[in-house]
Amino acid sequence: MKTTIQIDITKTQVSRLQETDFNNLVFGKTISDHMFVADYVDGEWTDLRIEPYAPLLLNPSNATLHYGQSIFEGMKAYKNEEGEILLFRADANQKRLNESARRMCIPEVPEEIFMEGLMTLLDLDRSWIPNKPGYSLYIRPFVFATDDYIGVRPSEKYKFMIFTCPVGNYYSKPVAVKVEQKYTRAIEGGTGQAKAAGNYAGSLYPALLAQKEGYDQLLWTDGKTHQFIEESGTMNVMFMINDTLITAPTHTGTILKGITRDSVLTLAKEMGYGVEERFLSVTELEKAVVEGKLQDAFGTGTAATIAHIFKININGQDYLLPEKPSNAFSNQVLKTLDDIKYGKKEDNHGWIIKF
Template sequence: MTETLDIQITETQSSKLSEIDFDNLAFGKTFSDHMFVADYKNGEWTDLRITPYQNLSISPANATLHYAQSIFEGLKAHKNDNGDILIFRPEANAKRLIKSAERMCMPPVPEELFMEAIESLVSLDKDWVPNKPGTSLYIRPFQFADDPFIGVRPSETYKFMVLTGPVGGYYSEPVKVKIEKHFTRAVRGGVGAAKTAGNYAASLYPAKQAQSQGYHQLVWTDGQTHEFIEESGTMNIMFVINDTLITPPTSDSILPGITRESALILAKDWGLNVEERPIKIDEVIEAIEKGSLTEAFGIGTAATVSHIAVIGYEGTDYELPTIETRKTSNRLLDALTGIKMGQIEDKYGWIKKIG
């Protein structure tokens, strides 16, 4: 780590580490001993600090509570057999947070600050990185408006924070999804390409309706015609049809996933047929009926690869081929996992090592 930023560190006097059952880790419920905080005021990021994990005190008039200027990222750290901590593509997360900030009219967090905040925090809480198969340290950087002001305008003050916590798998089994043709995750010209909290809030109600019908997640379609596939739940989506890997192109209504980009780089390097193009619902259903669709999966940080076992559409559940037969998605999962764990050569420079 480059020693350029002055980060004040206050260590906890009472670690919670001994209380954690690392054999039974839920996702997003356990947090490490410390957190990073920085304040934006008078045009600069100030008061960089790592403190014990604790609750925040904010004004009831806090701008984020009323107008939702809030963005975040998600990435993971793994521990290899040598005890090194490996973080997958943090620079890409830093760049995406900057793009989200621009769209949400927020000051960017410089990449140097983003990287040093994560490295310092993870180094301090390195014993929280689990080493059991299927586990990792989840890292959640986020930024939000901090003005105690009720008025529709960009905030003048902000907080940038980083939390970490050990996690198990996000999905424990292949998922059953429903194609959504009424509700919309994002529209062209909106904020779908920004990783902002409001996108996820808007998805909760339709997702809950689908879950009450026995589905795990939704497959989102375009907001204008509801004819084209866009995303799967909280992930990008990919299909294998006629031995071709197909995924919708990113746009201002589709989040540019870092795992998605990594998978496409791998697939192209392997010489697989890859197409980034619009894909209609009708094409997917027809391919299932003809037997030419052999794989469908979500891809993202939380699950890496989440196999889709069933696609529901207009009252019919279409069962997809068994997981064991899925050559492309299983190969991608093995390769991405191997790179993240330091078991496969990282020829792309994706891994940031913290000793």
């Protein structure tokens, strides 16, 4: 494909495509043949290239290994029945990457480098994009510090990379979640809104404790009082109560501005549902469950898309949610999103880049 910037391409001599079992994909385990790379040196992004996916050579004094100056994104590409690539809301991911970059003292990645590097990579590895329902190509752009220096300061050099993975569903079945009221994921003034590596590292231990108790994920609460639901470990969360969709707002800086979240809210309004971006208290959530007013509960995210919740633990009490009918909002919006992503429904929002 044509680009306005110089991207050097070195193709792999031995593709792993033929040895890949596309019927048994484990999320994030199978990596495509190539990766896009750019280096930030002397105040500019240089040496734009695509090369075979391979290990990196890092010195022990690499700044990221010590101070965690690293951010990333996640998005997906699909194929329609004509074999064209459909890239979902990549422009929003590019903008969010730079929001994270500003918070983490990382130089922003120019739009043309991000988008043209991404699309050139996808065009080269288009055979890695699965062409059956429920499957897609997961895309991981990320930036990390590359100074070999262990003084505490922002790095002067960075690397921007993109690699891709053919994937199936992140969650193969509805999930059980536990309301977390001891540990904290983020607090106002922190880095919760950034898609920074350290945010995920800090969440692993509490999540592991919950998993040992039989729960798939946590519902994080606010760091000050632990009285209000914020988000889950891998996704934003939404609740349908009395035909109104409720999800936490993002203005506090403690919650990731989910792109799937934004898409779902847009579609909910178009479908005639009430939408409230406000903090739902743990007490209000429990009351809605007990009184049978909680009609739907689910997570939203690039990896998960829509993850149905079937069980919520609140204050040590498990609450099983009724099985969702086919006309439940979460099922409706999942089908609508999938139809747009796979080119079966007209995209009226400018969300799809097709090539």
